[in-house]
Amino acid sequence: MIDLHMHTVYSDGDKTVAEILKLCEDKKLEYISITDHDSCKQYEDEAIKNNTIFTGNIIKGSELQAVFGNKKFEILAYNIDTNIMSKWLEKYYSEEKLIEKQKIGYEKLLDIFDKQGIVYEEKNIEKPKKATEFIEKFVYAEAMRHPENYDKIGEGTKSYDVFYRKCITNIESPFFIKPVGRPEYKEVIDIIHKAGGKAFLAHPIEYEFENILGFIDELKSVAKLDGIECFHPSANKQQREMLLEYARTNSLYISGGSDYHGKLKPDIEIGIGRGDINISKEILEWL
Numbered sequence: 001m002i003d004l005h006m007h008t009v010y011s012d013g014d015k016t017v018a019e020i021l022k023l024c025e026d027k028k029l030e031y032i033s034i035t036d037h038d039s040c041k042q043y044e045d046e047a048i049k050n051n052t053i054f055t056g057n058i059i060k061g062s063e064l065q066a067v068f069g070n071k072k073f074e075i076l077a078y079n080i081d082t083n084i085m086s087k088w089l090e091k092y093y094s095e096e097k098l099i100e101k102q103k104i105g106y107e108k109l110l111d112i113f114d115k116q117g118i119v120y121e122e123k124n125i126e127k128p129k130k131a132t133e134f135i136e137k138f139v140y141a142e143a144m145r146h147p148e149n150y151d152k153i154g155e156g157t158k159s160y161d162v163f164y165r166k167c168i169t170n171i172e173s174p175f176f177i178k179p180v181g182r183p184e185y186k187e188v189i190d191i192i193h194k195a196g197g198k199a200f201l202a203h204p205i206e207y208e209f210e211n212i213l214g215f216i217d218e219l220k221s222v223a224k225l226d227g228i229e230c231f232h233p234s235a236n237k238q239q240r241e242m243l244l245e246y247a248r249t250n251s252l253y254i255s256g257g258s259d260y261h262g263k264l265k266p267d268i269e270i271g272i273g274r275g276d277i278n279i280s281k282e283i284l285e286w287l
Contacts, residue, residue, distance in 0.1 A: 002031040005257025011036035014262035018047035021054040033061035040082035068185040080197035098131035119146040189223040198226035206234035231256025233273035253286040
């Protein structure tokens with residue numbers, strides 16, 4: 001069994017690298033990739049550099065933000081030269097730039113909340129402890145403390161993930177925030193390939209785009225996409241089969257993972273997601 005999608009304290013997970021390696025060892029995983037958001041710092045951690053915890057294979061990876069038109073999404077980079085990738089990441093995700101993005105995101109979402117009549121008390125909005133945290137989550141948490149907001153936010157009240165996909169990144173939503181400071185899709189693809197890696201569209205079903213296969217077709221017409229994350233908790237069995245069929249028909253590689261974050265996604269477990277993921281190492285023909 002393998003798991004090629006998980007997060008640590010180097011982005012928005014709550015476990016250290018050592019803790020993640022221990023969980024993976026306990027699960028007897030054969031291959032893993034720690035894909036922190038827009039970072040390779042997890043691979044500079046002593047627990048990996050001098051690994052005595054995990055006896056399986058580690059594929060160096062990262063989950064990179066990208067934009068295409070007004071659509072926000074993520075690309076998983078695997079088998080990368082982390083030195084090359086880290087130098088590029090500083091262009092968009094240095095500590096200073098992340099703090100500035102938090103400030104912009106905070107101001108934009110509060111402005112939208114004001115225009116939409118969303119009730120909140122600014123003094124109660126928790127401040128992020130790390131530059132890598134998404135400030136919008138804290139603003140959303142405060143809005144959810146006021147039941148009078150539920151009708152206005154609608155389906156987005158289910159969870160922050162739903163709010164992010166259905167509202168913040170949905171151009172049709174009054175809560176849509178135009179992408180700022182994210183690299184264009186082609187630039188992301190180019191740096192992954194320059195770093196000797198392969199690029200996979202992360203969790204396609206999670207975006208809930210109207211025509212996800214058509215969207216993938218568009219991406220492929222602009223820059224080479226190597227594969228798709230077909231196995232992910234956001235996709236049910238039928239959706240996974242659809243993605244697998246598309247990948248095979250279009251000569252794309254396959255990846256998959258739990259998208260483990262720890263307490264942030266308490267129903268997700270390393271290796272198995274919500275209990276129905278069991279990914280075979282046979283999909284790793286691209287290694």
